[in-house]
Each structure stands twice: as C-alpha cells, then as structure tokens.
Amino acid sequence: MIAQMKKESLYVRIAKVMEEQIASKTLKLGDKLPSIRTIQKTYNVSLNTVKQAYLELESKSLIEPRAKSGYFVSMASMRKFPLPSVGELKTTAIEKHPEDLISKVFHTLEDPRITQFSLGVPDKNLLPTAKLNKGVINMVRKWPEIGTTYEPMQGNINLRRAVAKWSLVLEGKLNEDDFVTTSGAMNAIFNCLMAVTKPGDTVAIETPVYFGTLQIIKSLGLKAIEIPTHPVTGVDLEALKKVLPRINACCFVTNFSNPLGCLMPDEHKKELVRMLTEQDIPLIEDDLYGNLFFGASRPKPCKYYDEAGIVMWCGSVSKTLAPGYRVGWVAPGKYKEQVIRQKFLHTISSPSLYQEVVADFMEHGRYDHHLRTIRSKLYTNNLKYQGAIEAYFPKNTKIAQPQGGFMLWLELDQKIDTAELYDRALQQNISFAPGRMFSQYDQYNNCMRLNYGLEWNTKLDTDLKRLGKILKTAL
Template identity: 80%
Template sequence: MKKESLYLKIAKVMEEQISTETLKLGDKLPSIRSVQKLYNVSINTAKQAYLELESKSLIEPRAKSGYFVSKASMRKFPLPSIGKFKASAQEKQPEDLISKVFNTFEDKTISHFSLGVPDKSMLPIAKLNKGVINVVRRLNDDWASYEPVQGSVNLRRGIAKWSLVLEGKITEDDLVITSGAMNAIFNCLMAVTKPGDTVAIESPVYFGIVQIIKSLGLKAIEIPTHPITGVDLEAIKKVLPQLNACCFISNFSNPLGCLMPDEHKIELVRMLTTYDIPLIEDDLYGNLFFGPTRPKPCKAFDESGIVLWCGSVSKTLAPGYRVGWVAPGKYKEKIIRQKLLQTISTPSLYQEVIADFLEHGRYDHHLRMLRSKLYTSCLKFQRAIEEYFPSNTKISQPQGGFMLWLELDKKVDTAELFDIAIKQKISFAPGRMFTQYNQYNNCMRLNYGLEWNAQVEADLKRLGRLIKAVY
C-alpha cells in the first residue's frame, strides 16, 4: 500500500472514532510513537496522519501534553466553499461598499463586527501609555530628531532578537521600519513591480491589498484558497509564467484565517525561487496562533532573498502607532531608497516604546493573554452562530487571528443585508469587499476580537434573525 494512502487510512480510522464519539471531546489520543508501533509504520507516516486530522480541526496539539480531540470537532456547520479560479473575469470594484463600511466606524453605538483590529479592552493601553512617558523622559529631546532611514536601531534589534521563529535568519541590518504593514506592502510592491505587471493574491483577499495593487497600475490574479491550508499551489503553478510577484498572508489569512502548512511554504518558496518571482509575505497575524507554537513564515525557508517579510504591531498592540517593518531580502536597498524619497524617516517615539515593550518580555506576556482571549472568543462566536444562524450556514475554522468567514444561502446578498443591519446598529464586512470580481456576495467577515458579553451574544442573535428574515 502506498505511503500516502496509508497515513490517510490511519487518519480515517481516528476520524470515524471521533465522529462516533468513541473518542470524545477532550480525550487524549495515543502518542505518535504508539501509532507508529500499532500500525507498524514510520514516524513520518504517523505524524502525517495526525497532521491530516489537525488540518480538519478534529484534533489539537497541546504543549508537552500530546494531541487531544478538539472542541472544533463538535462543530455543526461545514467549512466555506473554495473560490473559483479568477484570472480574466469581468471586474467590478467594491470601493463604494468599502467606504460605506468604513464610514460607520466612528459611531460608538454600533456593534462593530466589521473592524479589522482587536477591541481596545484586549490591548495593554495603560502599559503602553506608561512606556510613552518613560521614553520621552529617557530620550529628552532626541525623539524629535530624524531617525536613520532604516528605522530605530533599538526596535530593529528587538524584532530580530524576538523573531526566534526565523532561527537567526534576520539581523537588525536586514530590517526596515515602516508606517505599519500596509505601508510595508505598498513599498514592497513598488520595489518589485512596474505598472502593467501581474501579482498573484489570495481569494478571498484583504481588500486593502487589492486597493494597493490597483493604485500602482498592477493586475491581480486571484488564487483559489482553501479555508484550512491556504492558497492552492497547483493553481499558482498554472499561472507562474504570467506572474511578476506574489502577495500572500501565509499565517492566518484575512479573512479566512487559514494556515499554510510548512510543506506548502517550502514548495511555494522553491517554485518562486526557480522563476525568481518575489513573494511579499504579510505575516501580520503570525503571533496570534491557537496551536502550541508560532508557525514559521515563508521567510524561514528563503535562501535566495526573494521573500519580503512584512509585519507590524497593529493587530496585537497598538493600531494607531503605525509601527511596522519589512525584511526585504535582496530588495533592501531599493526599499530604503523609496522610503528616503517618501518619508525620509519614521517617527522615533512610538518605535522606542515598542522596542522597550519587546525588550523586557512584556510583549510575550501580553501575547499569551491575547491568544487565550481570542481563542475563547472564537469558540463562543462559533457556538452562537451555530445556534442563531440558518442551518445551511458555512463557517471558517481559523487556527489563529481574529476573523471568521461565513458563507450564507445563495439568496442572501450581504451588501443589501448590511444596509438593513446597520439600521439595527450592527456592522459586519460584506464578502463582496474581499475580491475584485463579482463574487462572495453571500459571504461576510466577522471580527471576534471582542470581549464576549451578553450584548455581543444578543447582537449575533439579532443578526441571525435578520439573515433568516431575508429568505
């Protein structure tokens, strides 16, 4: 029997045990070594069987404890559909819809399930405020001067030291500080493309990336994306000769929350290296993992400098600080020249506050607390949606981040539903925002990065009723 079919056979046996509740919620599974001996297979085959179960969210690893039947295995709703391949379909831009959603953000009476940041209650604002005071005292008047073009040495050193997941692949000299991750992505696209070039993106994709691509006069090819494992590598292979760059979120994409397995990352980097196609990697959500360890970015497997690794603290610490960075590989000098022309430097005050936060271990402590809150909130949102939304709803199974992607009945137009919901003081992001084509009209993105309370549950219940009333 082939190795591939053997690990799938083992996984199927365990999946059956979970579905019949022979293995119940919270039960510990046999160790990988036990599975190896029981089925007389290699360690790698046993590991692959568990990875297969984990990719379906049926089991979850716990640090130093092994594998357990996950809460997600009890889910009632299926995963969302995978989008169709789109390369030359008729475009229909959603700018008006994006503006309509953004224009609601200042109204504090609205329940903002549409926001792309965690709630303020989940952020260490008091500690950051104290950090601002300490930095102003320490720097005297120096914080009002120009920084080096690459950014604060303290911050770059802190990011390099803290990025253990890259196993020493970057140093402070490899990094350039930017005004948030979007500014980093904008600069990366400017550095590796020219007007008329073609960029591969996910589908659905964060609408800001589509807007940047259009503003630079580039063309985008939307690659079908699996809600668990990310972009379809076979689909990328079909369009490789047309591509001048790729722009992907490999860890917990927005809006699907999918996580590209290491094997896929390695293969993606290998393919792109062969064709010398740069990969702009947005790793904005990589620290918000629900598993036992932080997933590696594609940058960890880059030996040729083709991966431009972008990150920021906007989704984890302080959205308003606008502190981001990029490790641009072989495109570093071009990025530095562009930054010098555009902004000369980035403000030093907030860079030093973040550097101080990284240096003294407070960031790691905060992230542990934040991940725990987000995971709990994710499970509560999913349970509420299964209870209050129509029974044919499909829902994503994020493995990190704070976004849920819902696919509703075909009869539901979420752009029209938004107009109804906003009158009830409920906001969400309609699916049409996350593509350049006329698709995902029956989908929506919800932000579960909110403190769970009775009001949140009541608003989800009301939203469910509104959806049911549509058809």
C-alpha cells in the same frame, strides 16, 4: 512482535475511549484533556503510549495541542457546518471594485453604538494599554527630545534589533541589519510593491483577499490575478503554476490569511518558495497574524525557506499590541536598498517615539506573556462565535476553520446578498464586512467576514442572534 502489537493495542484502546467521550460530548468542544502523566497513572502505561494515543486523536483532528497548556478538544471535532467553498481562478472576468462598499463600512467606525464585527483590529480590552502608556512616559523622561530628529532611513536600531530577537521562528537567520521599519504592515507592503513592480505589472493574490491589498495594487496601476485559496491550507499552488509566466510578483498571507484564517502547510511554503525562486519572482509575505496562532507553536513563514532573498517578510504590532502606533517592518531580502529608497521618497523616516516604546515592550514588557494571554482569549472567542453561529444562523451556513488570527469567514445561502442586508443590520447597530469587499470581481456576495477579536459578553451573543435573524428573514 507480540509486544509491539500489545503496545499498539494499548494506545489504540486509550484513543478509542477518549474518541467515544468526545462523540458523546462527555468531553466538549474546547475542554482540556487530562495531562499525559494523568492518563499514564490512570491506565498504568508508559508516557510514550499515552503520547501515541494523543497523536492518534490529533491525526483525526479530534484534539489539538496548545503551547504550554496541554491538549484540547478541537473545533473540527464538533463542527456542525461545512467549510466555505474555494474560489475560482478568473483571468478574463470584468472587474468591479468595491470602493463604495468599503467606504460605507468604514464610515461607521466612529459610532460607539455600533457593534463592529467589521473592524479588523482586536478589542482595546485585549491590549496592554496601561503598560504601553507607561512606556511612552518613560521614553519621554529618558529622552526629552525624542521624536524631534529624523531616524535613520532604515529605521530605529533598537526596534530592528528587538524584532530580530523576536524572530525566533527563523532560528537566527536574520539580524537587525536585515530589517527596515515602516508605518505598519500596509506601508511595508506598499513599499515592497513599489520596489519590485512598475505600472502594468501583474501581482498574484489570494481570493478572497484583504481589500486593503486590492486598493494598493489598483492605486499603483498594477493588475491582480486572484488565486483560489482553500479555507484550511491556503493558496492553491497548482492554480498559481498555471498563471506563473504572467506574474511579476506575489503577495500572500501564508499564516492565518485575512479573511479566511487559513494556514499554508510547511511543505506548501517550501514549494512556493522553490517555484518562485526558480522564476526569480519576489514574494511579499504579509505575516501580520503569525504570532496569533492556536496550535502548539508559531508557524514558520516562507522567509524561513528563502535562500535567494526573494521573500519580503512583512509584519507589525497592529494586530497584537497597538494598532494606532503604526509600527511595522519588513525583511526585504535582496530588495533592501530598493525598499529603503521607496521609504525615503514617501516618509523619509518613521516616528521614533513609538518605535522605541514597542522595542522596549518587546525587550522588557513580557511580550511573550501578553501574546499567550491574547491567543488564549482569541481562541476562546472563536469557539463562542462558532457556537453562536451554529445556534442562530441559517442551517446551510458554511464557516471557515481559522487556526489563528481573529477573522471568521462565512458563506451563506446563494439567495442572500450581504451587501444589501448590511443596511438592515446597521439599522440595528450591527456592522460586518460584506464578502463583496474581498475581491475585485462581482463575487462572494453571499459571504461575510466577522471579527471575533471583540471582548465576549452577553451583548455580543445577542447581536449575533439578531444578525442571524436578519439572515433568516432574507431566505
């Protein structure tokens, strides 16, 4: 017993020393901590004691593990601004769709002078463009007639096999026959909704939610119920339960949602799958950002817990490799034949060239190395954006705490209308996504989404400073 107390006191004492270093900013936000072996030698203790000390710090959100890199001082340890508010469950509010605002933002994308904080893709300098171009050339040389014939309706076999191999997070639960290729993740979601709903049906979505999902739902004549979503833990399952009898399908981003960047805990994923399986309600899971995690390992999707085949797991390389290739896929579970029929009706087949290039890159292009590189850069960018916002934006700004992806959600003073300020920012060649775009209702008017997937430089820092000044003048 005495030995156990001594052991406990050792790891607590070590943790306390490091906690004080973090509080005094001797260890700063984003700093790498000494390795476990280094601490072991410094304090002449066992490796297990050091691991316990680090677990103690991690439990307080003071440090966080990074895959194959060690431990780092976490963002949560240094936060000056609080988290954004959680949205409300609205079932009777008057709809006010933001199509005009969406069009205004997207009309700026072709202007190279504008800093595109609004764009939902990573900077081209973060992508392996040269390797992909080489892959295109190699494929054309290898198969001169590639792209001139139809692929099977289910999609390119090499791509489906490569995606199945890369789905290590599912621990071998899927093979190439479980996948259908699509023209990006949005096309996958569209086909899934077409397969499991009919006009007039109701779909549960997050709030705030990616505006593209709202547009698809509206175009199909479906109704949407926006479920309150916590900026850290994701969809509020208790709120979902209240409206579950009215729901025909769910469409959620469980890993690093757009725009909040939240990550649903594993226990919540299990419970979500359980409750939907019990009611035989399909879950369209958009796992577009799952590989862009900042923690020690890739989070599991809901598909991992799906035994009945109700989860339709969607993904693509648009956020990690090549947005313009429009290569995506879905593992539709028991709805596979319906999804294949919908794909045939709308596109017949997917273009073979880019599917082959992506499959080859996954197999031989060191995709894992590329993902580690882009994750590291995005994590660093996130820290720099947060620091700039805390320095330049109004002091009552609220900032989300994304645990992956590259979207940053901000909630500003109630006096600020970001849709109105958008034109003023555009006059200074700065574009962002006003919060009003992320709901079918008239809400989030004092919010905005920023893309931190741009390559960081002094111009970005200056542009954030200018944007902060615009916001302060509106108060």
